[in-house]
Amino acid sequence: MGIIIEWERRDGILVATLTGRIDGSNASEFQKTLEAGIDPGDYALILDFEQVSFISSAGLRVVLILAKKFNEPGKDFRICTLSDPARGVITMSGFDRIISVHESQTAAVDAVEKIRATRS
Secondary structure, three states: OOEEEEEEEEOOEEEEEEEEEEOOOOHHHHHHHHHHHOOOOOOEEEEEEEEEEEEOHHHHHHHHHHHHHOOOOOOEEEEEOOOHHHHHHHHHHOHHHOOEEEOOHHHHHHHHHHHHHHHO
């Protein structure tokens, strides 16, 4: 697989730090791996793109599928720390207008925690 995923869980917030390329050759495996890493108790998923060197439309499709899974009440989905190549694709595709994008992992986690606090 051309993408490595490192997981970190913070009180129901699942952070997946991605490294490598996401394209048609590995998008299906990327999706399966991400979905397998999600626990029922995870109310938020943050994808960190800092080390992503390339993302194709197949990779964007996976991001959209995951965003939809976390679009139900009490769930949250965000992406953060976009590398220049990922930022270009995310911006050109308009995904930055439908998915919350943050400059850092800390900012994304803080935003999720703030929303969670207002819901409690």
